[in-house]
Amino acid sequence: MVDWLAGQWRPIFPIRLFVKYRQTPTWRDGDNNRTADGHGKRCTGFIIGGMERVAVDLAGASTMELVNAASAIATELARREPPESAAACLELTEVLSAANDRNEAALAGFVSVVDAGREAQRWGFPSTQSWLRNRLGMRDTRARERLTLARQRHRLTEVIRRWSTGDLSFGYAATIAGAVARLDDEDCAAAEDILLGMVDQDFSAGKIASFGKRIRDVIAERDGTEQPPRDAERGYQRSWIDSTRSLDGGRYITGWLNAEDAAIWDGTLGPLAKPAGTDDDRDLPERTAAALSAVLSGGHRATKVTVICDLDTLTGGTTPARLTDGTPIPAEQARRIALAAGVSPLLLGRGHIPLYLGYRERFATPGQRRVLEALYPTCAVVGCEVPGTLSEVDHVHGWALGNSPTDIDQLTLTCGFHNRYKAAHPGHVAVHRDTQGHYTYRLQQPGTGIPGETGTPTATSRPPPWNQAA
Numbered sequence: 001m002v003d004w005l006a007g008q009w010r011p012i013f014p015i016r017l018f019v020k021y022r023q024t025p026t027w028r029d030g031d032n033n034r035t036a037d038g039h040g041k042r043c044t045g046f047i048i049g050g051m052e053r054v055a056v057d058l059a060g061a062s063t064m065e066l067v068n069a070a071s072a073i074a075t076e077l078a079r080r081e082p083p084e085s086a087a088a089c090l091e092l093t094e095v096l097s098a099a100n101d102r103n104e105a106a107l108a109g110f111v112s113v114v115d116a117g118r119e120a121q122r123w124g125f126p127s128t129q130s131w132l133r134n135r136l137g138m139r140d141t142r143a144r145e146r147l148t149l150a151r152q153r154h155r156l157t158e159v160i161r162r163w164s165t166g167d168l169s170f171g172y173a174a175t176i177a178g179a180v181a182r183l184d185d186e187d188c189a190a191a192e193d194i195l196l197g198m199v200d201q202d203f204s205a206g207k208i209a210s211f212g213k214r215i216r217d218v219i220a221e222r223d224g225t226e227q228p229p230r231d232a233e234r235g236y237q238r239s240w241i242d243s244t245r246s247l248d249g250g251r252y253i254t255g256w257l258n259a260e261d262a263a264i265w266d267g268t269l270g271p272l273a274k275p276a277g278t279d280d281d282r283d284l285p286e287r288t289a290a291a292l293s294a295v296l297s298g299g300h301r302a303t304k305v306t307v308i309c310d311l312d313t314l315t316g317g318t319t320p321a322r323l324t325d326g327t328p329i330p331a332e333q334a335r336r337i338a339l340a341a342g343v344s345p346l347l348l349g350r351g352h353i354p355l356y357l358g359y360r361e362r363f364a365t366p367g368q369r370r371v372l373e374a375l376y377p378t379c380a381v382v383g384c385e386v387p388g389t390l391s392e393v394d395h396v397h398g399w400a401l402g403n404s405p406t407d408i409d410q411l412t413l414t415c416g417f418h419n420r421y422k423a424a425h426p427g428h429v430a431v432h433r434d435t436q437g438h439y440t441y442r443l444q445q446p447g448t449g450i451p452g453e454t455g456t457p458t459a460t461s462r463p464p465p466w467n468q469a470a
Contacts, residue, residue: 070103097169104149104170105163111150124428124443126417134383140281145174152177155188158196171205179212182252191215268295272389281385294390309334336423369393372413379415381429381441386415394419396431396439412439 056069077096082089111128114120120131128150132143153160159176162168176195180188194215198208241255257265272291273284282290309321313331321334329337376388391413414422422429422441430442 098166101168101170101173102164102166104146105160105173108146108149108153108160111146112153115147115150121421123445124418124421124425126415145178148181149174149177152181152188155185156180156192158192162196168199169205172199172208175205175209175212179209179215182246183215187215290386290390307334307337336420368408368411371408372411375438376413379418380412380439381414381418381443384415384418388413391415392419394422398423398426409437412441414441 056065058066061069083092111132114131115128120128123131125131125134129140129143129147132138132146133140136143138146156173156177159168159173163170163173176192179195180191183191191212195208195212198211203211237258239255239257239261241253244252246252269288269291272294273287275282275287307321307323307329309329309331310317310319313319313321313334318331320331321329323329372393373388376391378384378388379386379391380394392415394412394414396410396412418441421443428444430444432440432442434440
């Protein structure tokens with residue numbers, strides 16, 4: 001309950017919090033049920049005079065109960081007109097903003113679990129960031145900000161403590177998380193200490209962000225370990241590129257190109273880095289990275305891989321396969337590799353007798369690819385905006401042992417992620433072909449569809465949210 005006292009809304013906590021709302025809560029299951037996090041259902045609901053009232057035991061309520069109660073309060077609050085008093089609105093705004101900051105702290109915890117468990121990928125999204133953009137409707141910058149907070153929260157213990165108790169705003173927490181994302185654990189601890197000290201000195205979030213961009217220099221300046229710039233050491237005659245691995249398995253790339261190499265860079269990547277239509281919301285650095293990946297992988301000419309395996313392995317057996325250098329490959333992974341365009345498989349029968357040697361001519365020709373790029377400006381998956389020029393040729397009904405023809409009316413374009421996803425989860429992808437022979441793929445909600453089969457639903461005007469992967 002809340003009470004207006006001395007010009008302020010003051011919460012009163014007699015152990016239970018009462019919330020009024022007009023819709024029956026979906027989580028009202030009674031006192032005997034228990035939720036996934038182990039707490040008893042201590043919520044009760046009853047109708048009084050056409051209004052519904054819910055009591056929540058804050059100490060004993062489950063996480064789901066608290067989230068639903070917060071949702072009910074937010075829904076009721078959004079319906080109401082703001083008070084006429086400007087002074088009251090100013091104060092209410094500050095209180096509500098502080099509450100939103102703590103909600104964001106809880107949200108970061110939820111997102112971190114989703115990201116660590118790769119749950120978004122199970123639903124057919126290429127990444128957690130894509131899920132935040134498409135399922136939650138966030139702008140890309142907002143999704144990146146929340147994902148960075150979720151991934152850094154385990155290293156920023158003091159930031160999280162202050163944030164969750166209301167002593168630090170979401171803006172400060174996001175700024176600090178972004179500043180330490182590229183630091184190792186030792187520098188991260190030092191950076192957290194420095195940046196929180198700036199918060200205590202009432203520096204603005206924008207000022208802290210400026211310091212965060214050069215946080216390594218700030219740490220070195222504080223510790224007296226400054227080093228001359230690498231550019232000054234190397235000079236400007238020969239090109240150089242430095243690559244360092246990040247904590248999440250990715251890589252950071254820095255470097256400098258001389259005039260000749262820069263011309264090659266611009267001539268090769270420039271055309272590929274152009275926006276892929278009005279719906280391409282990637283910025284230039286993101287498009288450049290995608291173009292570089294396409295060039296390094298040979299674009300549509302995928303890297304040649306020779307997988308040596310028994311016929312039984314390719315048709316469902318469990319015997320491991322191997323590469324030409326002897327590296328063992330699990331049977332399931334070998335089958336996924338065999339389904340990818342651009343692979344030259346050497347199939348052996350029993351006793352390792354060669355049965356068939358596939359050639360690249362079995363796969364889509366450059367002419368076929370040009371036709372496909374004209375037909376498919378983006379990945380065939382509904383909602384995926386990866387340009388067709390950066391996508392891979394996909395056999396609509398799969399490819400194994402040459403049973404699926406490489407004909408233009410049996411091919412489409414899918415991005416690398418969805419090509420692999422379709423091969424690994426054929427029952428989660430529904431194929432639709434319109435009257436003009438154009439294919440579209442729709443991702444099915446996990447738990448639906450028949451494993452190993454591909455459905456052919458009729459076209460719909462608007463796909464459900466889980467179909468809008470990007």
